[in-house]
Every structure is written in C-alpha cells, then in structure tokens.
Amino acid sequence: MTGAIEAAVADLATWLTGAAGHAVPVAPPRDDPEGGLTVWPLELRPARQTAGSGGTREPYRFVVRLLVAGAGPAALPALDRVLAAATTAGEPEVVLAAGDPDLWRAFGVAPRPALLVDVPARIARPLPAAPPVRHPLQLRQLxxxxxxxxxxxxxxxxxxxxxxxxxxxxxxxxxxxxxxxxxxxxxxxxxxxxxxxxxxxxxxxxxxxxxxxxxxxxxxxxxxxx
CATH class of the missing domain: 2.60.40.1120 (Carboxypeptidase-like, regulatory domain)
Structure with a gap:
C-alpha cells in the first residue's frame, strides 16, 4: 500500500515529467553532464487541521516540500517550462527560496537554480468500528x-x-x-x-x-x- 508521502512524491514526479517534457527521476541533486531535472523530498511541513462534523473524523493534513533542481544546460529551459506551467495552472505551489549555500553543500554539489514545490498530503483517520451487538438490547427501568x-x-x-x-x-x-x-x-x-x-x-x-x-x-x- 502506497503511503501519503510516497504518493505525493510520485504524483509530483509525474506532473514534472509532463511539464518539463522529459522524465524527472526522484533523486537528490546531482552533477550530470547530460543535464535534466531531479525531484527530491526535503521536509514535511504542518498544515491547518480541520474539525470533523456529524460524527466524522477529518484526515490529518500536512505538506511535503520537494526540491526540483537541474544540472547542465538542459536544466534551465526545463525549469522555465515547469515554472510557467505551475504559474499558469495555479498549482502546485512553487516557492522561489532554494538558494541556501548550506543546502547545496549538504548534497555535495555546486549551487544552481532550483525550485521548492509544496504538495499537500493527508492521512485518512477513519473512526474505529463499533463493536457488534451480539445480544438483544435490554432496557431496564429503575x-x-x-x-x-x-x-x-x-x-x-x-x-x-x-x-x-x-x-x-x-x-x-x-x-x-x-x-x-x-x-x-x-x-x-x-x-x-x-x-x-x-x-x-x-x-x-x-x-x-x-x-x-x-x-x-x-x-x-x-x-x-x-
């Protein structure tokens, strides 16, 4: 069974492939002479929780933040296409804040243009099933x-x-x-x-x-x- 985080990452990779025009693998940033984009989950961020009504239990909501980075000359036009597609459609939510030098040092690669993309995710929380009634109900008046x-x-x-x-x-x-x-x-x-x-x-x-x-x-x- 696919979990909420895995599903969010896979969905974004599929969308990026369509927007960029080539396959976008789930992998950390890399120095690839052939260029292209990669997508990699960076962190989980909290989202506003909603209250259930009518005896329902709302899912637990959070955000998966992913790093979309590229290498080589082919990365820039691919990033252009991804940014234009997200801006036109209004989703997914793109954050232009991936320029921290410490981030690139952690991956062991040179700094490069990149995007942060926030993908909403949720985990269903069904109400526990009520135990079955195995005997006829008896009403006793005091x-x-x-x-x-x-x-x-x-x-x-x-x-x-x-x-x-x-x-x-x-x-x-x-x-x-x-x-x-x-x-x-x-x-x-x-x-x-x-x-x-x-x-x-x-x-x-x-x-x-x-x-x-x-x-x-x-x-x-x-x-x-x-």
Whole structure:
C-alpha cells in the first residue's frame, strides 16, 4: 500500500515529467553532464487541521516540500517550462527560496537554480468500528425513591442549612432547622437493593461525602469536627 508521502512524491514526479517534457527521476541533486531535472523530498511541513462534523473524523493534513533542481544546460529551459506551467495552472505551489549555500553543500554539489514545490498530503483517520451487538438490547427501568435523613454534628446537634447533593445527579436540597433533609427522585435498582447512595455535604466551610444505606429507616449523617 502506497503511503501519503510516497504518493505525493510520485504524483509530483509525474506532473514534472509532463511539464518539463522529459522524465524527472526522484533523486537528490546531482552533477550530470547530460543535464535534466531531479525531484527530491526535503521536509514535511504542518498544515491547518480541520474539525470533523456529524460524527466524522477529518484526515490529518500536512505538506511535503520537494526540491526540483537541474544540472547542465538542459536544466534551465526545463525549469522555465515547469515554472510557467505551475504559474499558469495555479498549482502546485512553487516557492522561489532554494538558494541556501548550506543546502547545496549538504548534497555535495555546486549551487544552481532550483525550485521548492509544496504538495499537500493527508492521512485518512477513519473512526474505529463499533463493536457488534451480539445480544438483544435490554432496557431496564429503575425505580425512583425518596431518601429522608438527618445531618448532625457532635453530641447529635442538628446542622441546619447544610447543602445535600446526590452525587452524579442534579438533585440537591438543604437541611432544615432540625437537620432533616429529603431527596426526591433517587434512582433505585431492584436488582441491587443494597447498593449505597452517595451524597455530598457542603456547609460550614467543609465538603464531605457519605455513602448511605437506602434501606435504613433512620439515616443519620454525623459530621465530626476536624
């Protein structure tokens, strides 16, 4: 399977062959007495990513920057034809910035006219397949119950104006002057009647959680001092 970078390089080599009028091999710059052009990938550059919509996942986008260089007398008219074709068509994107002496020293050749060409590329990122449903779906309705209790401090002193929240739900209330509270709409699973109910208490500069037994007829939460 051809990768995104390999495909981008091959596509540009094919286009260059048509624009230059002769074969353009994928090779680093070289001193060739017969002249002609070569194309060689230099770097990968980031591209602006787009966000998917409707449950889709957009491909990862980037740019392959390639060096188109020539050698010998035949290179100049070939570069002329490539530049004219790209300018007329508006693509691929040509950058006239390949005159860095360090670049040519790295390739071990003398400086020469050249073009940098940016080719967009992308890698598909399909969404992972959902696991198959192997059994019929079962809908189970939970019962709702009312939870009554009291919040007390040391020596069983009732604590008023304490906020009592049912963790994981939007349900909340406050204790009255006797420390009593009532939470309505507490989910209850008949298949797990002993599962505790977790509440969060907020007040008097403290926050704490407590696990309550919904079957206890006298729920008392003791807030001990620090």
């Amino acid at each position: 019962d709702l119950r009312t939870l009554d209790g009291r919040v007390v401090g040391p020596e069983q002193q009732p604590l008023a104006a304490m906020r009592v929240e049912l963790v994981g739900t939007p349900y909340a209330t406050e204790t009255d002057h006797g420390g009593r509270f009532r939470l309505v709409g507490v989910p209850h699973d008949p298949q797990a009647p002993d599962r505790p109910v977790r509440v969060r208490l907020i007040g008097r500069g403290r926050t704490l959680t407590a696990d309550l037994d919904p079957a206890d007829p006298d729920l008392v939460i003791v807030c001990a001092p620090d």
